[in-house]
Amino acid sequence: MLYYMRHDRGYDEDEIIDALAVAGPIGNIIRTNAGVSGAQCGCQDEIGSACSMAAAGLASLQGLSIDEIEYSAEVAMEHHLGLTCDPVNGLVQIPCIERNTVAAMRAVNAVNLSRFLSKTRRISFDEVIATMYETGIDMNEKYKETAHGGLAQIYNSYQRSGAEFCEGFYIKE
Numbered sequence: 807m808l809y810y811m812r813h814d815r816g817y818d819e820d821e822i823i824d825a826l827a828v829a830g831p832i833g834n835i836i837r838t839n840a841g842v843s844g845a846q847c848g849c850q851d852e853i854g855s856a857c858s859m860a861a862a863g864l865a866s867l868q869g870l871s872i873d874e875i876e877y878s879a880e881v882a883m884e885h886h887l888g889l890t891c892d893p894v895n896g897l898v899q900i901p902c903i904e905r906n907t908v909a910a911m912r913a914v915n916a917v918n919l920s921r922f923l924s925k926t927r928r929i930s931f932d933e934v935i936a937t938m939y940e941t942g943i944d945m946n947e948k949y950k951e952t953a954h955g956g957l958a959q960i961y962n963s964y965q966r967s968g969a970e971f972c973e974g975f976y977i978k979e
């Protein structure tokens with residue numbers, strides 16, 4: 807997202823560095839109060855954190871207030887709550903590559919929302935991080951980077967059956 811801002815939207819290198827200096831502490835807050843890895847709390851913890859950092863950095867880059875920056879980070883994480891980590895074959899490829907791209911766009915959306923919703927907000931960044939952590943602690947281990955459940959297993963089942971794609975709903979025997 808910052809690469810795009812640098813090379814397509816005309817922000818200079820110093821501005822990008824300043825944006826990273828805002829994104830960094832957001833990541834540190836999440837790491838301190840919860841975590842930043844799919845192995846710990848699922849993908850909400852990994853891509854959700856990255857999205858929060860990107861949203862905060864972008865909000866700063868675009869000159870939003872400190873409240874709007876915090877709210878951008880909150881929105882970005884709030885809409886990743888519950889996201890599992892179930893990478894196909896244990897590789898950070900499916901769903902990871904597309905998921906990162908989607909999260910970059912979500913960060914942009916979070917910043918746009920914060921422009922006109924921050925004055926009516928009800929949920930704080932700290933609250934959503936506490937919620938993410940609680941959700942992650944309760945999450946079944948097979949959805950924490952083990953590739954023992956979800957998309958990883960469904961995909962492998964169909965590959966073993968010789969089908970190219972899943973057609974219809976799969977019921978495990």
Ligand code: SF4
Pocket residue numbers: 843844845848849850852853890891892893897898899900901902903905951
């Ligand atoms: S699903 Fe992929 S991107 Fe998300 S936490 Fe797991 S390995 Fe990382």
